Amino acid sequence: MKYSLYLAALAICATEVVAFPSNMFHVDMPEEEKREIARIAARIEADAKKRQVSVPGLPGFDASEQYVSNTGDHAFIAPGPNDLRGPCPGLNAMVNHGYIPHNGVATVPQFIQGTYDVFGMATDLAAFLAVYGAVFDGDLTSWSIGGPPPAGLLSSVGLLGTPQGISGSHNKYESDVSPTRPDLYEYGDDYKVIVSQFEELYAQPLGPKGYDLTALTPFRASRFQQSIDNNPYFFNGPFSGVAVQPAAYTFIYRFMGNKSAEHPDGYLDGEVLKSFFSITGEPGSFTWTEGYERIPDNWYKRAVGDEYSIPYFQIDLVAAALEYPQFLDVGGNTGKTNTFTGVDITNLTGGVFNLETLAQGDNAICFAYQFAQQAAPDVLKGLFLTITAPLSQLNDAFAKVFAELSCPQLKSIDTAQFANYPGSKGAY
Numbered sequence: 001m002k003y004s005l006y007l008a009a010l011a012i013c014a015t016e017v018v019a020f021p022s023n024m025f026h027v028d029m030p031e032e033e034k035r036e037i038a039r040i041a042a043r044i045e046a047d048a049k050k051r052q053v054s055v056p057g058l059p060g061f062d063a064s065e066q067y068v069s070n071t072g073d074h075a076f077i078a079p080g081p082n083d084l085r086g087p088c089p090g091l092n093a094m095v096n097h098g099y100i101p102h103n104g105v106a107t108v109p110q111f112i113q114g115t116y117d118v119f120g121m122a123t124d125l126a127a128f129l130a131v132y133g134a135v136f137d138g139d140l141t142s143w144s145i146g147g148p149p150p151a152g153l154l155s156s157v158g159l160l161g162t163p164q165g166i167s168g169s170h171n172k173y174e175s176d177v178s179p180t181r182p183d184l185y186e187y188g189d190d191y192k193v194i195v196s197q198f199e200e201l202y203a204q205p206l207g208p209k210g211y212d213l214t215a216l217t218p219f220r221a222s223r224f225q226q227s228i229d230n231n232p233y234f235f236n237g238p239f240s241g242v243a244v245q246p247a248a249y250t251f252i253y254r255f256m257g258n259k260s261a262e263h264p265d266g267y268l269d270g271e272v273l274k275s276f277f278s279i280t281g282e283p284g285s286f287t288w289t290e291g292y293e294r295i296p297d298n299w300y301k302r303a304v305g306d307e308y309s310i311p312y313f314q315i316d317l318v319a320a321a322l323e324y325p326q327f328l329d330v331g332g333n334t335g336k337t338n339t340f341t342g343v344d345i346t347n348l349t350g351g352v353f354n355l356e357t358l359a360q361g362d363n364a365i366c367f368a369y370q371f372a373q374q375a376a377p378d379v380l381k382g383l384f385l386t387i388t389a390p391l392s393q394l395n396d397a398f399a400k401v402f403a404e405l406s407c408p409q410l411k412s413i414d415t416a417q418f419a420n421y422p423g424s425k426g427a428y
């Protein structure tokens, strides 16, 4: 049975090569890698299905399954001078403990497996995030969790320049209003922790689960206002602002929280937070060491069957936006601080979305993803010689996401209004 499926898959590949001979002349994800992704996803999903919890966040607890090793093969190893680290504490910690390659450049399957093994990220979310990275910040198969990788590490066939990694993906991936990282145009970098921002995070009044969403969401509102007050080029982009910015907050509790029988949905205390953010010392005199993010001793990830998925993330995203409607206010400062102006969403989307209904149903996340999809061809023209392969890979990833959501059909976008925002470069 397996053997014949394999032959069928080969036959499909052979047909594709015949149908699209141009694939041979530019970079594309190898068929073997596509099969690898499907295999990993199937294995993880089959495991998860056995114990799928009916209410997200209310799983059981199984210490042996959820314990995440940080010893032996997974002992902490500090980054060397040529190793890449960047704005994402989760990925930095995974790399430092050998769950993805130590140099900081990994393939899509490695990101999917690693985020599941360490954090219990669902395969739908992981596959989307990883493919998006591979297309916009990498060479379609691999990407760097920091800046541009050294020459020779990624394929250069079909690329117009060196892939910039996620540190170099401002407005495409990397966003303003990050919890601990600076706004790019305010500080000139977007990945080095600003200790005062961590101090503020650490000083939040704790919720019932420690640094849970009741602590993190008001902190996000405060950070949002700081960008309005201090960054003349603040831009709350349709994708980076609406979909990436909330992840940078919800991931802190949803993934870093320590799961236990007492708190199956996780409790996040200050020590675990410091470990994942590579912070030492005491409040008032914290120190950040670049690239030393660690998985704490005796730490437990999300339960099997309770993976953090796109629909789960969408619930968190909307809850935050209902409390703080400004989060969905796409727009920014117009060149001076305190000049925040929202775009007219109706104009931007040809009437398909409007600000009044953006927080309803799946609209917000639909808008963010559909905007990114519509904007992709233009962005990709600056990255690849021909955009057929990257676009088809990206559209595959989007199709899988849209299958899980109910989205109105966005047909075109009109980005003329973005000219008012000097910080919007890279968003379309």
Ligand code: HEM
Binding pocket: 087, 088, 089, 090, 091, 111, 115, 119, 121, 126, 129, 130, 133, 166, 173, 174, 175, 176, 177, 178, 179, 180, 181, 244, 245, 247, 248, 249, 251, 252, 255, 256
């Ligand atoms: C393939 C999967 C992932 C990708 C592509 C990814 C990518 C990114 C990117 C581009 C940023 C910068 C966003 C910004 O500017 O604010 C970021 C930030 C962040 N990521 Fe990830 N990430 C992934 C997985 C994870 C995981 C598993 C965690 C688990 C804890 C995590 C936690 C965070 C946090 C907390 C931030 C905000 C950091 C800060 O500003 O303080 N991410 N990630």
Ligand SMILES: *[C@@H]1O[C@H](CO)[C@@H](O)[C@H](O)[C@H]1NC(C)=O
Binding pocket: 258, 259, 260, 261, 262, 272, 296, 297, 298, 299, 300
């Ligand atoms: C996680 O929770 C368990 C059970 O309460 C506890 O034994 C362990 O020390 C905690 N881990 C961390 C890193 O706080």
Ligand SMILES: *[C@@H]1O[C@H](CO)[C@@H](O)[C@H](O)[C@H]1NC(C)=O
Binding pocket: 343, 344, 347, 417
């Ligand atoms: C929106 O479109 C209408 C009709 O084309 C135009 O009159 C209006 O100025 C536009 N508004 C913005 C903010 O671009």
